[in-house]
Amino acid sequence: MAYTTRQLTLAELQTAIDWAAAEGWNPGVQDANCFYAADPSGFWGGFLDGELIATLGAVKYGQGFGFIGLYLVKPGYRGQHYGIALWRAGMASLQGRTVGLDGVPAQQANYGRSGFVLAHNNIRFAGQAAGPTVAAADAGVVPLAGVPAGLVWAYDRPFFPEDRRQFLRHWISQPGAHALGVLRPGGLASGLAGYGVVRPCLSGYKIGPLLADDAAVARRLYLALVARVPAGAPVFLDVPALNPAALALAQHQGLQPVFETARMYTGVAPRLPLARLFGITSFELG
DSSP: OOEEEEEOOHHHHHHHHHHHHHTTOOOBTTHHHHHHHHOTTOEEEEEETTEEEEEEEEEEETTTEEEEEEEEEOTTSTTSSHHHHHHHHHHHHTTTSEEEEEEOGGGHHHHHTTTOEEEEEEEEEEEEOOOSOGGGGOTTEEEGGGSOHHHHHHHHGGGSSSOOHHHHHHHHHOTTOEEEEEEOTTGGGGOEEEEEEEEEBSSSEEEEEEEESSHHHHHHHHHHHHTTSOTTOEEEEEEETTOHHHHHHHHHTTOEEEEEEEEEESSSOOOOOGGGEEEOSOTTTO
16 A cells, blocks of 8 residues: 655645544634645645545744644554654654644653653633623723734734744634734834634634733733623633743633643744743644
8 A cells, every 4th residue: 555645735634623623622613724824835644545544734934933733643544653654744844943842741752752842831721601791891902903913913923933924814814703902001003912812613712822911911801802702602721831820810710721732842942921921822833
């Protein structure tokens, strides 16, 4: 039998998203479209006699960063080295870049053999939306659609190793999502004090990113985002474990930890302002 690897089409990437759903990863409804927009050449598949049996995201950002995700092998083909062959192809496509991933802690040793070093853990918190509250009427929280795009890109830039505006254009405007920001006291002339996005998933809604100057702004954004989803819907927030204010926000809102990942990098880990990072955008794309 012939095994080959190549880049995936958008339709084939949707198959990877469907597999992720079957594994309980609860992807976003629009994840395939948004992920593909980030880097159409960044998704790989392993094909056995023409059948897609393994997938891997190896997404490139700018000139110096890449992120690994959606590493899946179809049940029935696991343990036969199809995954590692695809891993090597994906990693080769990112040669010369610092590479990040979010893996389950139990796999840290395996990733370590490929040169990945632990930077910090992320914790997924889950709870339920309370429904519309006074937070929905917070006049200081505005739709990002009304904020000049340049202000959004400028605020986001310190939180990621490379410019990711191509991805964010699609992420912020995806159907069914709400993207909100908080302006600094001087208004548009002073820029953003934070922004966040909540998107529909197969089950409930995920908030991410959630970026803010301080915990008070993060709380306002969180409450405003949750107020825009149906009451009782599951809500998820992925928090860097090194940010105590983010952990406190999740706990104060009645969220419970349900899952944990290990954020790892090859090379020198990027210096990101984790104290202002209250919600990870996506475990699949960083």
